[in-house]
Amino acid sequence: MAAPSLPDQDLLTIDQLAERTGITIRTIRFYAGRGLLPPPQLRGRTGLYGPDHLARLELVSELSALGFTLAAIEAQMSRLPATAGAEDLALQRALLTPWVPEQIEELTVVELQRRAGRHLSAADLDALESLGVIVTLDGGRLRLNGVALLSEGLAVLDSGLPGDTWRLASAIIEKHTTALAEELMAMFQREVLQPYRDRGRPATERTSLAAALAQLKPITVRGVVTAFGRAVNRTIRERVG
Numbered sequence: 001m002a003a004p005s006l007p008d009q010d011l012l013t014i015d016q017l018a019e020r021t022g023i024t025i026r027t028i029r030f031y032a033g034r035g036l037l038p039p040p041q042l043r044g045r046t047g048l049y050g051p052d053h054l055a056r057l058e059l060v061s062e063l064s065a066l067g068f069t070l071a072a073i074e075a076q077m078s079r080l081p082a083t084a085g086a087e088d089l090a091l092q093r094a095l096l097t098p099w100v101p102e103q104i105e106e107l108t109v110v111e112l113q114r115r116a117g118r119h120l121s122a123a124d125l126d127a128l129e130s131l132g133v134i135v136t137l138d139g140g141r142l143r144l145n146g147v148a149l150l151s152e153g154l155a156v157l158d159s160g161l162p163g164d165t166w167r168l169a170s171a172i173i174e175k176h177t178t179a180l181a182e183e184l185m186a187m188f189q190r191e192v193l194q195p196y197r198d199r200g201r202p203a204t205e206r207t208s209l210a211a212a213l214a215q216l217k218p219i220t221v222r223g224v225v226t227a228f229g230r231a232v233n234r235t236i237r238e239r240v241g
Contacts (some may be wrong), residue, residue: 011041011048021057028057034070036060036077055089062093067104087206094210095193099217103146112142116154127163128153131170177224184220 018025031037037056040047056077063073080092112134113120120128125142128134133153135143144150156166196205 011043011050012054014040014047014049017049017054017057020054021061023057023061031057031060034074036074051086052084052089055086055093059089059093059096062096066096087203087210088201091206091210091213094213097213097217099221105144106137106141107144108141112144112150115144115147116150118154124157127157127166130163130167131156132174180224188216 012020014025014028017023018028021028028037032039037049037053037060040049040053042048060073060077063076068076080088084092107115109120109125125134128150129136131153133145133149135145137143156163159166192209196202196209199205
């Protein structure tokens with residue numbers, strides 16, 4: 001069944017779509033060739049793209065920024081119904097948007113040192129890798145897991161405390177925050193998403209659910225930080241007492 005025609009003011013040429021999304025024309029055509037975007041509407045020989053194309057492209061871009069491989073993106077997109085509209089895709093994007101900003105990038109050791117503003121010895125690089133700040137890739141390149149994490153890692157190097165102490169602390173934090181994230185996600189699935197699915201995914205709830213998610217994420221992150229600080233204060237009082 002053909003998609004309903006949209007008013008021309010709601011449609012974009014591929015050049016306009018590239019400008020709107022910041023994704024190159026070549027990449028858009030590549031995604032379309034992989035089936036990640038449906039065919040455009042034709043006006044003569046010109047392909048035109050609507051809000052659904054824009055929403056799909058933004059979702060693909062979000063998945064790519066999260067580090068999903070092309071195969072994983074294709075698998076994720078294939079689970080979406082062909083009739084999924086812009087609101088459905090906006091909700092899907094809200095579910096997948098990172099809870100905290102992550103600017104993952106690949107660079108060389110020289111570029112990392114330039115970013116750090118200092119020379120980094122082999123021992124420094126090993127320490128940063130053990131803290132999860134960087135990951136060594138093939139060919140000697142590095143993956144930096146965020147500029148903020150680099151700043152924290154450099155502070156650790158300058159702290160004067162033994163590296164093993166920080167590694168143990170990092171492992172404890174990773175263990176408990178992973179468990180917390182899994183429990184929170186399970187609760188959200190059970191209490192919010194599953195009832196929404198059971199109600200037949202009503203269109204009237206999509207926008208409000210996406211907006212609620214946008215509010216939930218920063219509130220939850222701040223709540224975790226506050227609760228951890230209070231727990232540390234309580235532990236100090238109990239130990240001193």
